Amino acid sequence: MALEPGGAEQDTLALRLARPRWAKDDTQGPGDEDTVDRLAAELADHIAPAVHPYEVAALLEAEGCTADVVSGRYGHRDVFSLASALYERVPRAFPTPAATADLWRPDTVRSLPGGLLGLAAGVLVVLAGLRDPYAVIVLTVSVGPAEWLLYRCRGWSGVALRHSATPAGFRWRWAAVLGRCLGGYLLLLLAAALLTGSGPAALLALAATLWTARLSQAFGAAWPSAGICAVAAATAATLPHRLPLVCAVAALCLTGCAIGLLGRPFSHFTTT
Known part of the structure; x- marks a missing residue:
């Protein structure tokens, strides 16, 4: 045939x-x-x-x-x-690339979640800085390691995909990769917090929120992370003294979304 x-x-x-x-x-x-x-x-x-x-x-x-x-x-x-x-x-056949879109006319459906996420993250960081200026310094210095861990997370997810025989097996391997990368990032920040005398609870909760949100965005799930961060920013702006708790809840929700949405093999072929 x-x-x-x-x-x-x-x-x-x-x-x-x-x-x-x-x-x-x-x-x-x-x-x-x-x-x-x-x-x-x-x-x-x-x-x-x-x-x-x-x-x-x-x-x-x-x-x-x-x-x-x-x-x-x-x-x-x-x-x-x-x-x-x-x-x-089925023989291999590759479609002709579509015409390049006009970069001066951005797709608001795609660009709006990135802007919303950036705004929400900015509000959370400003609120954290008002409580503890050293927290902002630590977060700024940790941008490099955070991006490297995001890169490694994408690479290790490919390894997990190649070694998985079933979707359930991949989900477990993906959760382990996520835990390894997020845990390593938080351990680094914990050391920095102890070194600078910054409050570790608020710093680690905020860092986990920002890193998992960026992870979901990198894998093409920008809307859920933007929505969770927007709700967290609005709540923290209303109740600034509850910032650590708000960020901790947001980080848990974002981690659950990362495991649920990105724990499916096809999610790793639609990354942006």
Whole structure:
């Protein structure tokens, strides 16, 4: 079966049926190779640009392909095995890059969360500086290590993805990567706080909030982090004496979002 996407073999792409993609077809037995071929034809336009089977696995997960469907319908042990089979069936084809957007006319839907996050972070830092000027100095000096840990977090997430056989396994590995990077950053700040005499509780809570928010933004989940930080900034501005508690709650919410939203394999193929 020819599977060239967008070519003359439009009959293969016409296999997109007017029914749910995972609906059972009684004409095909479980695990029939033709069933996998039909799925490859249906998803050919999306599979062709992939450079690794894991991208296909992310696509299947995003489409709602469950473990029961993978084993019962397609005869594969897990989504990664099915993704490899689909990847091998579809030739590589890369679309022509879209025209460059006018940089002087920014997309407000994309730029607004970044601006909101920056504003909220600024309010939190100013409030922290009014309580403890050394906290702002420590945060400023820690920008370099924070960005390096964000970079390492992205790299280690790729390692976790390659060593994961199931989505659940990746989620556990991703949580471990997140804990390692965030914990290392906070230990560094704790040492700096003790050295400068700054209050460690407020400093660590604020640092955890800012770092996890930046992490979510880096992986393309800017709106949740912007929303949480905006609520935290508004609350702290109203109750400045509760700043450590507000930041601690925000950091917990942001960490939960990072594990929940970024603990899915396909989130790591849509980063910005």
